[in-house]
Amino acid sequence: MTTDDFWHLVETARNHTTPDRPFDQALVELLSRRTRREILEYQECFDELREALYRWDVWAAAYLIGGGCSDDSFMDFRAGLIAQGREWYERAAAAPDSLAEHPAVLAAGDGLDERALFFEEVNYCAAGAFEVVAGSVEGFYEAWKGYAAERPDPSFAASDMGEDFDFDDPSEMRRRLPRLAGVFLSEKSG
Numbered sequence: 001m002t003t004d005d006f007w008h009l010v011e012t013a014r015n016h017t018t019p020d021r022p023f024d025q026a027l028v029e030l031l032s033r034r035t036r037r038e039i040l041e042y043q044e045c046f047d048e049l050r051e052a053l054y055r056w057d058v059w060a061a062a063y064l065i066g067g068g069c070s071d072d073s074f075m076d077f078r079a080g081l082i083a084q085g086r087e088w089y090e091r092a093a094a095a096p097d098s099l100a101e102h103p104a105v106l107a108a109g110d111g112l113d114e115r116a117l118f119f120e121e122v123n124y125c126a127a128g129a130f131e132v133v134a135g136s137v138e139g140f141y142e143a144w145k146g147y148a149a150e151r152p153d154p155s156f157a158a159s160d161m162g163e164d165f166d167f168d169d170p171s172e173m174r175r176r177l178p179r180l181a182g183v184f185l186s187e188k189s190g
Contacts, residue, residue: 001038001041001042001044001045003045003049006042006045006046006049007085007086009027009030009031009042010027010082010083010085010086011085011086012030013026013027013029013030014026014083014085016029016030022121023083023119023122024083024119024121024122024124024125024128027122027125027129028125028128028129028132030129031125031126031128031129032128032129032132032133034129034133035133036130036133036134036143037147039126039129039130039133039140040126040130040143040144040147042125042126042129043126043144044147044148044151046082046125046126049082049089050075050078050079050082050123052093053078053081053089053092053093054074054078054161055160055161055162056161056162056163056164056165057096057162057176057177058077058078058092058093058096059074059167060096060165060167060173060176060177061092061096061097061099061177061180062074062077062078062117062118063167064167064173064177064180064181064183064184064185065077065099065105065108065116065117065180065184066108066115066116066118067184073118075120075123076118076119076120076122076123077117077118079119079120079122079123080117080118080119080122081117082122083119083122084102084117088102096177096180097176097177097178097179097180098179099117099180100177100179100180100182100183101179102116102117104116104117105117105180105183106183108184109183109184126140127140127141130143170185173185
């Protein structure tokens with residue numbers, strides 16, 4: 001699966017999302033029409049894109065947006081960025097502070113959605129689709145082990161997270177992410 005194919009699937013799922021069918025369900029439905037191999041290829045591409053965002057500056061953005069962000073929550077945040085589609089993903093990857101313009105982030109800044117962009121279920125869409133196709137989610141994990149064993153070591157294993165900094169230092173957050181800090185930090189903090 002090419003990166004373009006991956007993003008086409010994501011955009012198609014976004015277009016099929018309704019109040020009664022959230023993005024993750026629409027994506028599982030689309031993936032379940034694919035072969036087992038294509039589902040595994042989707043997961044490989046998903047993992048590569050999610051891990052490419054494993055950086056301190058992106059984590060700091062998630063920390064501001066979520067009012068804190070654990071390791072697990074950061075995984076959900078990166079999945080949520082993927083669910084926003086290619087344009088928002090690439091904007092966030094290039095400049096995490098640009099998320100200050102995202103409508104869901106602005107709603108979170110107004111106190112309307114404290115989990116904006118955090119979307120745990122997106123991490124498991126391939127497994128859900130595999131369960132539909134193969135009848136067992138365990139089959140996905142077995143198939144994934146075999147698929148991963150025949151692949152080269154992932155390039156994200158030694159990714160550079162960039163410079164670490166103190167997320168609890170308001171002046172540092174304002175310096176590094178001024179627009180997001182303007183939305184989420186009060187004038188009284190540091």
